Amino acid sequence: MAKMNITNRDGEQSQIDAEVGISVMENLRENDYEMEAICGGQCSCATCHIYIDDDWVARTGTRSDEETELLEELECMQASSRLSCQITVTDEMDGLTLVIAPDE
Amino acid sequence: MDQTFVIIGAGHAGGQAAATLRTKGFEGRIVIVGDEEYLPYERPPLSKAVLSGDLEVMRTFLKRETWYDDKNVELRLQTLVTKIDTANKSLTLSDGETLAYDKLLIATGTRVRKLDLPGAELDNIFYLRAISDTLAIREQVRDGAKMVIVGGGYIGLEVAAVGAKLGCEVTVLEGLDRVMNRVVSPEVSEFYTEEHEKAGVKILTGVGVTDYEGANGKVTHVVTADGAKHEADLVVVGVGVIPNFELAEEAGIACDNGIVVDEFARTSDSDIFAAGDVTNHPNSLLDRRLRLESVQNAVDQAKTAANSMLGELKEYAEIPWFWSDQYDLKMQIVGLSEPDDDVVVRGNIADRKFSICYLRDGVFVALNAINAPKDFMVAKKLVAAKKRIDPALLADVDTPLKEM
Ligand SMILES: Cc1cc2nc3c(=O)[nH]c(=O)nc-3n(C[C@H](O)[C@H](O)[C@H](O)COP(=O)(O)OP(=O)(O)OC[C@H]3O[C@@H](n4cnc5c(N)ncnc54)[C@H](O)[C@@H]3O)c2cc1C
Numbered sequence: 001m002a003k004m005n006i007t008n009r010d011g012e013q014s015q016i017d018a019e020v021g022i023s024v025m026e027n028l029r030e031n032d033y034e035m036e037a038i039c040g041g042q043c044s045c046a047t048c049h050i051y052i053d054d055d056w057v058a059r060t061g062t063r064s065d066e067e068t069e070l071l072e073e074l075e076c077m078q079a080s081s082r083l084s085c086q087i088t089v090t091d092e093m094d095g096l097t098l099v100i101a102p103d104e
Numbered sequence: 105m106d107q108t109f110v111i112i113g114a115g116h117a118g119g120q121a122a123a124t125l126r127t128k129g130f131e132g133r134i135v136i137v138g139d140e141e142y143l144p145y146e147r148p149p150l151s152k153a154v155l156s157g158d159l160e161v162m163r164t165f166l167k168r169e170t171w172y173d174d175k176n177v178e179l180r181l182q183t184l185v186t187k188i189d190t191a192n193k194s195l196t197l198s199d200g201e202t203l204a205y206d207k208l209l210i211a212t213g214t215r216v217r218k219l220d221l222p223g224a225e226l227d228n229i230f231y232l233r234a235i236s237d238t239l240a241i242r243e244q245v246r247d248g249a250k251m252v253i254v255g256g257g258y259i260g261l262e263v264a265a266v267g268a269k270l271g272c273e274v275t276v277l278e279g280l281d282r283v284m285n286r287v288v289s290p291e292v293s294e295f296y297t298e299e300h301e302k303a304g305v306k307i308l309t310g311v312g313v314t315d316y317e318g319a320n321g322k323v324t325h326v327v328t329a330d331g332a333k334h335e336a337d338l339v340v341v342g343v344g345v346i347p348n349f350e351l352a353e354e355a356g357i358a359c360d361n362g363i364v365v366d367e368f369a370r371t372s373d374s375d376i377f378a379a380g381d382v383t384n385h386p387n388s389l390l391d392r393r394l395r396l397e398s399v400q401n402a403v404d405q406a407k408t409a410a411n412s413m414l415g416e417l418k419e420y421a422e423i424p425w426f427w428s429d430q431y432d433l434k435m436q437i438v439g440l441s442e443p444d445d446d447v448v449v450r451g452n453i454a455d456r457k458f459s460i461c462y463l464r465d466g467v468f469v470a471l472n473a474i475n476a477p478k479d480f481m482v483a484k485k486l487v488a489a490k491k492r493i494d495p496a497l498l499a500d501v502d503t504p505l506k507e508m
């Protein structure tokens with residue numbers, strides 16, 4: 001388990017015990033956060049967009065080219081943008097803080 | 105008294121609708137009745153990562169079992185609804201029980217179209233719709249196994265790609281003159297055919313399958329109309345699906361190649377809603393009615409249906425989109441192309457990164473992005489806006505789509 005601090009689309013903050021070994025997206029989905037994630041983690045849809053807290057960006061790995069290309073066409077892309085299905089939760093991510101990006 | 109909302113079909117739309125009802129604050133009883141043995145799950149990985157062994161079955165579940173307990177959503181799995189009695193607002197289940205509903209959502213999806221050919225009863229002839237199918241196919245997939253795929257659509261080709269990767273000798277038999285005939289342009293068909301051939305897959309087009317031959321109860325050959333016999337240790341048939349609307353039709357609900365719903369997912373019965381592959385629905389962005397087989401449609405329409413069940417009407421109208429993964433090729437599809445559309449190639453096909461744009465009377469109506477996710481993202485917006493774009497501009501890769 002790793003604690004994860006989440007700000008949802010309404011700006012409300014909450015914390016979950018995230019399961020290690022599955023993606024951030026799967027954890028958000030299991031906990032009913034509003035986010036589409038239509039392709040189920042195939043890096044095909046860009047509907048699982050989140051912002052990673054600055055302190056955590058380096059610790060959540062780097063984006064693949066594919067992921068970057070999808071993100072770059074989103075209107076709300078920021079430097080800290082990630083597709084949540086592309087980050088696998090590890091024990092080291094205990095305390096990960098993120099914001100769910102708006103639907104577009 | 106609390107209301108009871110019943111959902112028929114524990115698939116993608118059914119699972120999504122239950123989740124939306126609860127997140128929207130519905131506190132009444134929710135019962136999902138489904139004939140499969142698994143929790144509601146996503147099907148796309150069944151012909152991709154689950155088949156290849158890269159994704160565990162459990163990770164296709166929309167929610168874990170604990171979610172249903174926590175949210176008080178009752179699951180009646182391995183149970184078929186055999187009758188809808190609209191006058192008494194109750195359902196008959198395969199175990200003989202009846203279940204009363206205040207509001208009902210029908211999300212029964214589709215079933216595979218079966219080929220009723222001589223020899224069809226032989227072992228090792230598979231279809232692919234459910235987890236159980238993927239697991240059964242996987243058991244027969246081994247290095248050197250001869251795999252014959254009947255039908256060169258998305259699912260057949262995805263299975264072919266996984267089969268080739270796992271060391272099978274794969275042959276694809278397609279009845280029409282090219283693979284993915286109904287959904288992509290000849291350029292895309294040709295490109296994918298070459299990619300499959302590079303991976304060692306044999307693709308034969310314009311061949312009709314006439315029968316199966318076997319020995320000791322197992323399939324050994326697939327026979328085609330030209331008399332050829334294709335050796336097979338296993339056969340996977342992917343020749344389309346049929347919507348499961350008979351239950352609704354027998355109950356007197358309006359049906360026409362699917363359950364007829366309006367833009368709010370309402371059927372002809374005011375207490376009954378429908379969502380997903382089974383619906384014939386209007387789309388104001390496309391100015392027509394259609395039936396779709398896609399996750400995007402299942403999810404978005406399920407949300408609309410859940411809202412409507414709660415009395416909140418929100419129109420469902422999205423430009424359809426879809427994806428297909430074969431080898432390292434990611435195809436993303438926006439809109440619905442038609443055979444008569446004008447086709448513009450954007451990029452160099454030989455680079456394995458390009459898009460095919462479809463224009464109808466000058467209007468940009470659809471796009472297939474192959475390893476070109478940027479084009480996919482922008483095309484969603486351009487197609488929705490019914491943009492007229494100069495074909496010469498579309499063909500110019502140095503001009504980003506978003507500037508058009
Ligand atoms: C192998 C495969 C790959 C796919 N790949 C993609 C892809 O890459 N991208 C994409 O967008 N889409 C893909 N699809 C399509 C997508 O999975 C479907 O569009 C989606 O599942 C539709 O959801 P649904 O809820 O309408 O139907 P389903 O998910 O089929 O659910 C319907 C459920 O209802 C049950 N049912 C039917 N009748 C009854 C009854 N009388 N009583 C009880 N239960 C009943 C069925 O058994 C089924 O479990 C794929 C499908 C398959 C099979």
Ligand code: FES
Pocket residue numbers: 025037038039040041042043044045046047048083084085086
């Ligand atoms: S879920 Fe589709 S890209 Fe992440």
